[in-house]
Amino acid sequence: MKIFSSFKKELILASRSFYFYVELGFSLIILAVLLLAVPENFNTTATQYLYFDMPQAAKEIYIDTVLESEPGMESEMVGIEAEGKTYEAQLITTDGEEVYIVDSREALEKLAYEKQNPGAVIRLDDNNQLNFQYYLQGYESTRLKNLISIMFSKDIGTLEKLVEKQEVRYLTTGYESINDRENTIPPIISFSSGLMGMFILASYIFLDKKEGVIKAYAVTASPIWQYLISKIFVVLLTSIVSGLIIIMPVIGLRINYGLVLLLLLTAGFFSSSLGLLIASFYEDLMKAFGVIYLLVILLMVPAIAYFIPGWNPFWIKLIPTYPLMQGFKEIILPEGDITYPLLASAGFLAAGLVLFAFTNIRFKKTLSI
Amino acid sequence: MLKRILNIFARDLKVNSREFITLYIIIIPVVMAVGINFISPGINDTTVNLALIKDENPGQADYFGDFAHVGLFNDRKEAEDRIMARDDVVGVLPEGGGYYILAQGNEPESIVEYAKLLNVLYESDVQLEDARSEIIEFGRNVPPLKKRLVNMLLLLISMLAGMLIAMNILEEKMDKTVAAINVTPTSRSAFILGKGFTGMFIAVVSSFACILITGFYDVNMWQAALVIFSTTILSLIIGFLQGLNSNDVMEAAGSVKLLFLPLGGSIAGYEFVAEKWQAFFWWSPFYWAYRANENILSKSGTWSQLLLYTGIILAICGMVYALLAPRIARKLQ
Numbered sequence: 153m154k155i156f157s158s159f160k161k162e163l164i165l166a167s168r169s170f171y172f173y174v175e176l177g178f179s180l181i182i183l184a185v186l187l188l189a190v191p192e193n194f195n196t197t198a199t200q201y202l203y204f205d206m207p208q209a210a211k212e213i214y215i216d217t218v219l220e221s222e223p224g225m226e227s228e229m230v231g232i233e234a235e236g237k238t239y240e241a242q243l244i245t246t247d248g249e250e251v252y253i254v255d256s257r258e259a260l261e262k263l264a265y266e267k268q269n270p271g272a273v274i275r276l277d278d279n280n281q282l283n284f285q286y287y288l289q290g291y292e293s294t295r296l297k298n299l300i301s302i303m304f305s306k307d308i309g310t311l312e313k314l315v316e317k318q319e320v321r322y323l324t325t326g327y328e329s330i331n332d333r334e335n336t337i338p339p340i341i342s343f344s345s346g347l348m349g350m351f352i353l354a355s356y357i358f359l360d361k362k363e364g365v366i367k368a369y370a371v372t373a374s375p376i377w378q379y380l381i382s383k384i385f386v387v388l389l390t391s392i393v394s395g396l397i398i399i400m401p402v403i404g405l406r407i408n409y410g411l412v413l414l415l416l417l418t419a420g421f422f423s424s425s426l427g428l429l430i431a432s433f434y435e436d437l438m439k440a441f442g443v444i445y446l447l448v449i450l451l452m453v454p455a456i457a458y459f460i461p462g463w464n465p466f467w468i469k470l471i472p473t474y475p476l477m478q479g480f481k482e483i484i485l486p487e488g489d490i491t492y493p494l495l496a497s498a499g500f501l502a503a504g505l506v507l508f509a510f511t512n513i514r515f516k517k518t519l520s521i
Numbered sequence: 522m523l524k525r526i527l528n529i530f531a532r533d534l535k536v537n538s539r540e541f542i543t544l545y546i547i548i549i550p551v552v553m554a555v556g557i558n559f560i561s562p563g564i565n566d567t568t569v570n571l572a573l574i575k576d577e578n579p580g581q582a583d584y585f586g587d588f589a590h591v592g593l594f595n596d597r598k599e600a601e602d603r604i605m606a607r608d609d610v611v612g613v614l615p616e617g618g619g620y621y622i623l624a625q626g627n628e629p630e631s632i633v634e635y636a637k638l639l640n641v642l643y644e645s646d647v648q649l650e651d652a653r654s655e656i657i658e659f660g661r662n663v664p665p666l667k668k669r670l671v672n673m674l675l676l677l678i679s680m681l682a683g684m685l686i687a688m689n690i691l692e693e694k695m696d697k698t699v700a701a702i703n704v705t706p707t708s709r710s711a712f713i714l715g716k717g718f719t720g721m722f723i724a725v726v727s728s729f730a731c732i733l734i735t736g737f738y739d740v741n742m743w744q745a746a747l748v749i750f751s752t753t754i755l756s757l758i759i760g761f762l763q764g765l766n767s768n769d770v771m772e773a774a775g776s777v778k779l780l781f782l783p784l785g786g787s788i789a790g791y792e793f794v795a796e797k798w799q800a801f802f803w804w805s806p807f808y809w810a811y812r813a814n815e816n817i818l819s820k821s822g823t824w825s826q827l828l829l830y831t832g833i834i835l836a837i838c839g840m841v842y843a844l845l846a847p848r849i850a851r852k853l854q
Binding site for chain 2 (some may be wrong): 182194264283285287302304307322331362463
């Protein structure tokens with residue numbers, strides 16, 4: 153009962169503090185941004201510039217053939233600006249791609265350089281074969297450059313037929329993806345609700361240290377772990393409320409909220425215990441600032457791998473935010489793997505318990521620090 | 522007055538160096554700059570990851586290695602397990618004298634198409650030496666992602682510097698020495714500048730250190746200095762408002778989190794929002810700072826553009842200060 157009473161007191165204190173409302177306000181703003189400003193699907197149109205260095209008739213035949221081959225293509229004349237000059241171009245729009253056909257090599261060079269998009273000059277060689285000159289920025293990887301240089305070494309039509317003939321087998325079927333707005337939820341929840349616990353709990357403890365509350369605990373009948381856990385409970389409650397404020401209106405009721413709560417609670421417990429442990433080594437936030445800050449930055453790195461799935465080095469999987477974000481993603485995916493968030497939760501709980509036990513020993517030994 | 526400002530600055534620097542916080546705030550961005558250098562080549566080299574069977578066709582593995590990342594696995598089962606992992610890996614596996622593509626089913630279509638194209642090129646025996654395309658490069662060697670990360674880091678530095686200023690003011694508040702300034706010959710503006718100098722000094726040193734460490738030593742340093750100067754004024758305003766409006770570290774921590782909204786929002790707005798909607802972000806000084814840094818790091822900024830952007834940042838800061846001046850005066854009582 154003592155623990156419940158401590159928790160109740162902490163909750164009353166938290167409800168009077170500015171921080172508690174900042175958390176809730178922050179979640180509401182994030183929710184508004186997600187619903188009003190983030191589109192369901194980002195516009196990921198690739199742009200490139202082409203110049204046909206060949207007689208007008210040959211150019212028209214080539215463009216007409218391309219336009220006829222794909223019925224969804226649209227073509228219009230537009231003007232595009234580069235280095236203060238406007239260039240006329242024929243814009244061909246397909247699903248996910250914009251191709252500007254310009255009238256001179258100079259226009260192509262200027263546009264490709266200023267807009268930082270690829271460009272190509274298409275020529276006819278002595279054997280009437282198409283020949284390509286690619287304009288790249290210079291930072292593209294060697295592997296990509298290799299592919300570009302040999303991609304059209306065979307006749308395009310033949311190449312397309314051969315690619316179509318390739319057999320593809322899938323290990324799973326019926327995969328349903330989530331939209332871009334839903335895809336931004338896991339990193340937001342991971343940082344806002346899951347990991348801010350570390351920063352906030354450390355701040356709580358430093359505040360109590362400054363005000364002498366921790367020292368006062370030494371002369372009460374309550375064990376120190378009850379004081380620590382009551383602080384964690386407040387942070388967990390805040391993270392659940394703020395997390396649900398963001399998730400529920402965006403995703404709706406189609407996901408398993410039991411799993412969401414489990415992952416939020418265990419990850420929050422882990423990060424709060426980490427915050428407590430850091431706080432046990434320092435006297436105030438100023439002194440712990442460097443460690444907390446470096447940790448926050450380190451924990452943010454897996455967000456890059458989250459948005460660039462092709463970049464997934466082994467070391468990044470060891471950072472706790474990786475399983476946290478992937479766990480939330482599995483919960484949100486329509487046919488997500490339930491085992492993953494369960495295992496991640498078990499890992500966070502186990503790591504949190506170890507950290508908490510160690511922190512408890514440290515606080516018992518060093519009540520004054 | 523200058524002497525008094527410098528006295529406050531020297532005193533803050535002394536207090537902060539005792540707690541290593543100044544050192545931390547200088548070192549953290551430097552560590553992050555080194556981190557950016559460490560991860561950006563790997564990210565830039567991101568291509569398709571292929572899974573093949575070990576020793577089944579070494580020539581094929583070597584061929585694919587010129588165009589994709591190749592992983593070799595002892596048998597089909599091992600390759601399948603790798604394909605089923607969380608990231609995007611596609612298998613090219615043998616069967617009946619040919620090869621088929623094995624995918625998990627959740628990869629982007631472009632990755633499967635890339636694997637199909639590579640397999641066709643290999644089966645058609647198209648070699649790099651047969652290339653009919655010529656590549657002309659503009660000589661840019663910094664990938665866009667690295668530029669973005671460095672730009673974000675520069676904004677983060679101004680936030681960090683602002684936080685340090687806030688902490689210094691909070692320290693005075695908690696020691697109940699803010700009001701005491703009124704009975705000294707130090708004026709209010711001298712106090713504000715003096716308290717802000719440490720953060721501004723750190724912002725300047727860290728920003729230049731990051732630009733140099735991340736390899737942008739050929740950008741126009743005078744232009745960079747202009748933008749860094751304007752963002753340090755931004756740090757000063759942020760820090761002072763945070764420090765005076767917070768009563769303890771918890772409140773300061775909460776307001777830092779709130780500040781990440783306009784910071785993150787401005788970056789996301791600049792990067793993802795269509796040109797016609799960009800006007801919605803014009804109120805944010807972070808937006809102009811990010812835009813100005815982008816121009817400098819791309820080496821495409823003209824002096825007139827940068828003077829306009831920094832002018833806007835300073836004007837927004839000036840307006841915020843003018844609006845909140847009575848409140849600041851009240852808080853300093």
